[in-house]
Amino acid sequence: MLISSDANVLEPLESYSIAKYHNGRLATRYGSFNYPSSRDVMAPAVVEGKGFFDYRDFNHFMLNGNQNDTIVLSVRNRTLVDMVTSFSYLFSFFGLLMMPLLFRVNAENSWGNRLSLSMKIQAGLISLVFLSLLTFGWGSGLFVSTQYHQFTNDMIREKLNSVEAEVSAKLGHFDVLKINANGNYMQGILQKFARVFFTDINLYDNEGYLLATSRPKVFNVGLLSEQMNPESFKYMELYKQSEFVHRESIGKLNFSSAYKPFYNTKGVQLGYINLQHFGQQREFENQIQRFLVAIINVFILLLAVSVILAIFISNWLTAPLRILQESFASVKFGKYNEHIHYDKDDEIGSLVKDYNQKLDELEFAAQQLARNEREMAWREMAKQVAHEIKNPLTPMKLSVQQLLRVYDPSDPKSADKLKAVSNSIIEQIDALTRIANEFSTFAKMPNPNEERVNVLALIQGVKEVFQGQIVMDIEAADDDVWIVADKDQFVRVFNNLIKNAIQAIPKEREGHLFVRIQALGDRVKIELKDNGSGIPKDQYSKIFVPYFTTKGTGTGLGLAMVKQIVENHRGSIDFDSISDEGTTFFIDLPKA
Structure with missing residues (x-):
């Protein structure tokens, strides 16, 4: 606990287990792997001198030092879950890298800066899964932490009661405890019980001053004060609590600390017994770390699966809409537009039915409009043709009428008048011909001879x-x-x-x-x-x-x-x- 984290040079090796066999029997071991008591149970016959082998989901390296001693180093094999988790990490990382590109492509293919429906569905599903997993992970972590602290408090209470009973048996006959008279004796008892109960034990007098401790170095170097924690002393002295458990700290290290009054055989309070439970702090941190790693692995795996499912689901949901979009884009007024064939009776089916009905109405309206336009065009053309023809006919009529009034066969000038009227009529006829040709050319524009x-x-x-x-x-x-x-x-x-x-x-x-x-x-x-x-x-x-x-x-x-x-x-x-x-x-x- 008191060693700096910079000195933990062997921390990367904590995932390994190691054992020593002497004369084929297990002498000592360290780590999570449960080594058999006999070396021959796990060691294959093919391993001579040194070599690798697999046994019970672990990979082992065996080194035979001499005829009597054997060292075995073990590490857990990578499982299928580990490999899938690694793939999930790579998939998620690649997805994060590709996400800006996908949004950019989607924005270019969309109207303005609006996301497509497919992207909205994918983002919604992924966000829902992400938030659900995040909430689940946070809640699970909080639950595990709370449960662990509750378990720790219950365990330290049980130890506190046991320690109080043992200490009472050794110190209960004293009427008063003093450092000068009983200091070494009390310290020896506390150190003995500390080794038995795997915890640190402190003994304070009724004023809250330290009488004895199982770990004097903590107080000697000034990491802890020789006075009781003020909050603990308040609850024990003023509120007369039978026991009090709370969290204390040394620097960045947080640990559970429990207090209980200590009485002699006559019922007189001699002081307070304190248990400090930080011996398993690293175990707690490792448990939380393993739990978080497991949560993150599941989180990444489910996130990767949700991304794939979101893509398939969004494509499945928007496939009919893409058909509608293509059909809408191909609609041309005045042309034949094919109906959409969709046999499912759902909201899309209702939309397709209405679309096909509107196509029929549009085709009918286009035919009506085309008919009306043709009729209007013919009426306009007939009106224009009549107007253009009428213009030269009027002077022709007036010229003929004037000729009938003034023509006299006996008059020598009548021939000239007849010739002038004839020339005028011919000019008007040429104008009529030109008008007819222009209308004919416009109405019957020939196909270009390219x-x-x-x-x-x-x-x-x-x-x-x-x-x-x-x-x-x-x-x-x-x-x-x-x-x-x-x-x-x-x-x-x-x-x-x-x-x-x-x-x-x-x-x-x-x-x-x-x-x-x-x-x-x-x-x-x-x-x-x-x-x-x-x-x-x-x-x-x-x-x-x-x-x-x-x-x-x-x-x-x-x-x-x-x-x-x-x-x-x-x-x-x-x-x-x-x-x-x-x-x-x-x-x-x-x-x-």
């Missing part, structure tokens, strides 16, 4: 058509920028965009159109920027709508046709506009 097309060369060719109408500057980082497209359709695209740019420029302003062509990765970016009057913000959403136009003439199909052609080539078109500064159209197409 080929490799050099965008720069294509735009330069279109530029020549509008020479003199607008100043065009073309910028390209490379002379060869290729796309896969229908050349005729993209001639129509750029014709429409350049024509719109020309029409958007005020008469008092010289028209400029800047075209930039860029190849970025696997995409081709085309930018057309004019210096026209711009597009009002309230018309942004209608620019690509069929039949919408900001000009006094035209069908409003030009930009709608441009958008349709670009999207048919797996591209996109967008624009940006600043009032009175101009409009920029952006075309994005896949590179050939």
Whole structure:
């Protein structure tokens, strides 16, 4: 007890047991292994001189010193539980290292910073097991400690009564005890009884001063005071307790200490007997340590099992939800969406049933909407066609009526009037033909006849058509920028965009159109920027709508046709506009 922990050089060897045999009989032993009294019972015949062997779950090393003496060193073999526990430690340590990575991957695959349901279930189950095991371990440790202290107190009470009886038999005939007269005698008796009862014994007088002790060195070096513990003296002297047991300490060492009044044969109190129970403190610490190690081993093992079970359980519970998620993600409006097949009658089954029902309702609603949109589109187209046809028919009718009123076969000028009316009617018929062709082209856009097309060369060719109408500057980082497209359709695209740019420029302003062509990765970016009057913000959403136009003439199909052609080539078109500064159209197409 009084040796410094730094001097415990043999402490790592405490898990070993050792025995000495003399003439084949057990002479002495130390440790937890129960050695047989005869060496021949445990030693195999194959061991000669020295060697290793297994016996009763221990591994032994035997050394024959001479013909008479044999030394045996033993240590417990590692069991399956030990190996599983070691694996559990490694598994848990690896899990702790992987946990930040798993949370990061989950966060990247989740919406925002929210955890997935699977991770929540795993975290909940593991946390529940962890808290349960932690609470169980803490409660078990507290229970074992309490039970041990209770057992120690009961044992020290029994020893105290036994010691009091033995001391009374030796010192009960004295009327008074004094150090000068009886000190050596009392110390000898206490040391004898200390060896018998394996405990330290102190004897105090009625004033609480030390009379004798079985371990005088403790008091001589000043580790303990020669006066009784104040709390103990209070309970014994003031409260007249028949016995008192509590915890005392020497430095960091805590031990149980019991007090009992000591009377002589005449019933006169001579002093107080004190037993200090710290001889088994190391045993208690070892028991607690073994218990904690066992708890930790079970804790780690169950934690590892709970992690594996949590993964399987969470995957099992969320498997139907993943099917729902995939089905939700694949739902497309206006397309056929397959039903989910799930035959279990639970909450997921009810959700699947409602989902399938909503799919049917969605398909019906999509068909109704598509039918309504087609009908509305035909009505709008019929209205627009009627309006566009009506415009040239009115002047044609007026021209014919005027001709009928003024035509005179005898008049020499009638032939000229007839020719003028005929030319006007022909022009109106050409306008009707053009209108019919534009509507037919938009309604029956042919499938693109794709080929490799050099965008720069294509735009330069279109530029020549509008020479003199607008100043065009073309910028390209490379002379060869290729796309896969229908050349005729993209001639129509750029014709429409350049024509719109020309029409958007005020008469008092010289028209400029800047075209930039860029190849970025696997995409081709085309930018057309004019210096026209711009597009009002309230018309942004209608620019690509069929039949919408900001000009006094035209069908409003030009930009709608441009958008349709670009999207048919797996591209996109967008624009940006600043009032009175101009409009920029952006075309994005896949590179050939």
